[in-house]
Amino acid sequence: MSFLQRLFRQKKQFKIAVVGLDSAGKTTMLNFLRFEKNIETLPTIGVNVEVLKRENVNLSIFDLGGQMHFRSLWGTLMRGASAIIFVVDSADRDRIEEAKIELWKVLLDPQYPDAPLLIVANKQDKVGAMPVEDIVRACNLDDPLKMGRRSWHIQPTVATTGQGVEEAIKWIVIELDKL
Ligand code: G3D
Ligand code: MG
Numbered sequence: 001m002s003f004l005q006r007l008f009r010q011k012k013q014f015k016i017a018v019v020g021l022d023s024a025g026k027t028t029m030l031n032f033l034r035f036e037k038n039i040e041t042l043p044t045i046g047v048n049v050e051v052l053k054r055e056n057v058n059l060s061i062f063d064l065g066g067q068m069h070f071r072s073l074w075g076t077l078m079r080g081a082s083a084i085i086f087v088v089d090s091a092d093r094d095r096i097e098e099a100k101i102e103l104w105k106v107l108l109d110p111q112y113p114d115a116p117l118l119i120v121a122n123k124q125d126k127v128g129a130m131p132v133e134d135i136v137r138a139c140n141l142d143d144p145l146k147m148g149r150r151s152w153h154i155q156p157t158v159a160t161t162g163q164g165v166e167e168a169i170k171w172i173v174i175e176l177d178k179l
Helices: 005-008 026-031 093-107 132-140 165-177
Strands: 012-019 037-042 047-053 057-064 081-090 117-122 152-156
Touching: 012 026, 012 165, 026 047, 026 057, 026 081, 047 165, 057 165, 081 093, 093 117, 093 132, 117 132, 132 152, 152 165
Parallel strands: 012 057, 012 081, 081 117, 117 152
Antiparallel strands: 037 047, 047 057
16 A cells, blocks of 8 residues: 555544443553543443544444443443453452353344454453453353354453553454454
C-alpha cells in the first residue's frame, strides 16, 4: 500500500463488549490501556465506554457491569458488538461454573453467531489460579461443535500490572481487521 493510500485509508470502527462476572478485573484491565477518550460513564447502569485507537481500527469498548442485576442488560448493551471479551477471575474456582453459564448465555445469543471471542484468564498472579487449559475445559471451550465457526482465543493476564493486556487487544485487532 502506498503512503497516500495509507494516509487516507479510513479507520474501521468497531464496538467491543467486555463482559464477565463482577470483580473479574474488567475495569482494571481497561484502565491499563491508554484511551483516546472516555465517551461517557454511566455508573448507575454499570456501563463505561472508552475509545481506543490501534493501527487502523477504532475500538469503542463497552465495559459492562458484572453484578447479577446488571447481567440482564448485557443483551441490550451488547447490540452491534463485533467482538466479545469475556474476563474470568482465574483464581475464583467457586464461581467458574457461574462464569461458564454467563459466558454461554452470551455465546448462544443469536445476535453474535460469529463474533470473535477473547477469553481473558485474569489474576494469574494469584495463588491457585487456574491455568488456561483448566479454564478452557471448565468453560466447555474445547467443544468444537458448540464453538462452531467462531474464532476464539484465551489470553492469561494480570490486569493489575498490565501483563498480557496489550497482547489481548492485539489479538482482537487482528481478528477485526479480517472482517
Ligand atoms: P470488574 O470491573 O470486573 O468488576 P475490577 O473488576 O476491575 O473492579 O477488579 C476487582 C478487584 O480485583 C480489584 O480489587 C482489582 O484490583 C482486583 N484485580 C483485578 N485484576 C487483578 C489481577 O490480575 N490480579 C489481582 N491479584 N487482582 C486483580 P479491589 O481490592 O480494588 O476490589
Ligand atoms: Mg468494573
